[in-house]
Amino acid sequence: MDIxxxxRILAVSLADSTQHLTRVIKDLTGTHPEQTSTTLAGSSHNLSLKTAYYTAEVPIWLDLISSPSEWADSFLSPEAKEVLEVLGGLVIVFSLPTQSQSDEAKTARELIQNVGKVVKEGLGGWSWDGVSLCLGVGEIDDVNEWEDCCSDLGLEFVQVRNRTIQERNEFGEKTGIPRALEALESNDWSQTSAGDLGSDFEDFEEELGIGKDSKANGKDKDGPDLDPESLDFGFDREDFAGLRQAIWNAGQENDEDFLNGEPSTGINPNEGEDLDDEEIRKIERMMVKLQAVRDTSAGLPEEQRKKVAANAVAEVMKEL
Known part of the structure; x- marks a missing residue:
């Protein structure tokens, strides 16, 4: 399919990291980005993606940030709504500081936190059907701090090292630019029509017959029966009843089980009571969100997947 x-992809870096942004875009696309006037800010560059399922020429918008907080405020303003609606990817590029307590490290954290704020508040965080990457350019060995910082904000951290470094780790997983490309290729780049932007789960709800007019018996006037056994999630009615407690348990020890798609074994906190339609709809939404996180984190190293899982479960818990 030709999209x-x-x-679009929005790629950003600090104003003094132009060389790193240029390198990353060149490595991703194969060609150097051309400057607009005397700066990369405001220019655009295409990324050619070709998989077994689609081909696409994805425009990359380039931006340089002088004040991360002001930049975040502008992108969270009503005027930027249309820009955010057409984004399918967001890439942060920064220089990995050699000292974690240096001014450079403080500035990098400020950049990540403010761009992460836009992902969380402007794009929907874990429920956003896009890809958000944070590419740290540098040769340092201990990147745990940066992995944690990014994971807390729903960003995938990828270290971009010297080109002589092998492209796979000891587990056979892609690293560096190849991993970034893998994440971008796995994304859905098809445009979402304006009428579909009101609800992340509108089509899902309509398909299952759980719209606004659903009856108390869980069946729409013309919609299908909402028997959980027919929802193709691999859960039966008892699983729905126990899912809420299982999610709470998952925050401590079962994060990976959820992301691996294993059925919950939690105990119903209201044992003996039936869930009403609203509770079932809420749990269905949470299951969709957890499934999305599971899919997007599939290529990450095990330790990073666990961090992503813990943050995803924390987000879900807030809504239950």
Whole structure:
């Protein structure tokens, strides 16, 4: 399938990291980005993606940030709504500081936190159907701090090292630019029509017959029966009843079970009581969100997947 009008990628870096942004874009696309006037800010560059399922020429918008907090405020303003709606990817590029307590490290954290704020508040965080990457350019060995910082904000951290470094780790997983490309290729770049932007789960709800007019018996006037056994999630009614407690338990020890798609073994906190329609709809939404996180984190190293799982479960718990 040829995607003729794909969603866009927004790639940003600090104003003094132009060389790193240039390198990353060149490594991703194969060609150097061309400056607009005397700066990369405001320019655009295409990324050619070709998989077994689609081909697309994805435009990359380039931006340089002088004040991360002001930049975040501008992108969270009503005027930026249309820009955010057409984004399918967001890439942060920064220089990995050699000292974690240096001014450079403080500035990098400020950049990540403010761009992460836009991902969380402007794009929907874990429920956003896009890809958000944080590419740290540098040769340092201990990147746990940066992995944690990014994971807390729903960003995937990828270290970009010297080109002589092998492209796979000891587990056979891709690293560096190849991992970034893998994440971008796995994304859905098809445009979402304006009418579909009101609810992340509108189509899902309509398909299952759980719209606003659903009856108390869980069946729409013309919609299908909402028997959980027919929802193709691999859960039966008892699983729905126990899912809420299982999610709470998952925050401590079962994060990976959820992301691996294993059925919950939690105990119903209201044992003996039936869930009403609203509770079932809420749990269905949470299951969709957890499944999305599971899919997007599939290529991450095990330790990073656990961190992503813990943050995803924390997000879900807030809504239950």
């Amino acid at each position: 003729s009008n794909p969603r």
